[in-house]
Amino acid sequence: MATETWTPSRRIQAAAVAEHERVERELKRLDLRERELAAELAAVQAARAELEQQRHALNHFAHKHEPSPGRQGVGRRLRALQEPEIAALNGTTVLKGASIRETAVRVLAAKHEPESPVHYRDWFELLTAQGFISGGKDPLATFLTQISRSPVVKRTTTAGVYVLDHEFVTRARQRLANLAAELSETQQLPPNASVEQIAATRERRARSTTEMHETERQLHEALRSLSDATD
Secondary structure (H helix, E strand, C coil): CCCCCCCCCHHHHHHHHHHHHHHHHHHHHHHHHHHHHHHHHHHHHHHHHHHHHHHHHHHCCCCCCCCCCCCCCHHHHHCCCCHHHHHCCCCCEEECCHHHHHHHHHHHHCCCCCCCCEEHHHHHHHHHHCCEEECCCCHHHHHHHHHHHCCCEEECCCCCEEEECCCHHHHHHHHHHHHHHHHHHHCCCCCCCCHHHHHHHHHHHHHHHHHHHHHHHHHHHHHHHCHHHCC
16 A cells, blocks of 8 residues: 655745744844843853952951041041951952952051051062952962052052052042032033034033043042041
8 A cells, every 4th residue: 555645835835944944033042142141140140259259358347446536537547447357367368350459458558557658569468468369370460450550559759669549539529529510511501502612512521421430430449448437
């Protein structure tokens, strides 16, 4: 007995081809979405790891100290950090990115004379003595790169010697106030302003806005670096 074979019609074949193409497109879309989600997850995990490191570092400094009357300078209030708590650090905390310079500033500010110049090698030894180490293949080079980026660290005229800039917070706040005033002025254009005036005002507003964002970022980092020593 002969076996009958079934051949789909052209309409069915066309429908199958169309459905196959639809499935392929959907699979490609899902593959792309899967990669996007994987990238987002990796970013979240990296951000979480960074915050965990910062929290671990900050836990060493999150303590109460005796309040003093009146408004104190940054250096004096940071010197209130208790030496026994610093000496009690155990193990080594590996720091990365901004946490290197922020922790380094806290450690230096906890010295008896935080306003004194310090060579970066001595500063690095002070950091490692408190149980911290900068990540990277060359921890010392990484440390030097990071402290150079801190808004509250200044170079001195001596090579390799730095000093904390305790006045940065005050200057940054004043600069933000000035920029806010400048932005307010750019909103007040005369009704008959020319195209050139409008363009110049927009450019000025863009520059002021960019500088304000950068100054705010630096101020926030300075406040984190100086911890609770700055109101």
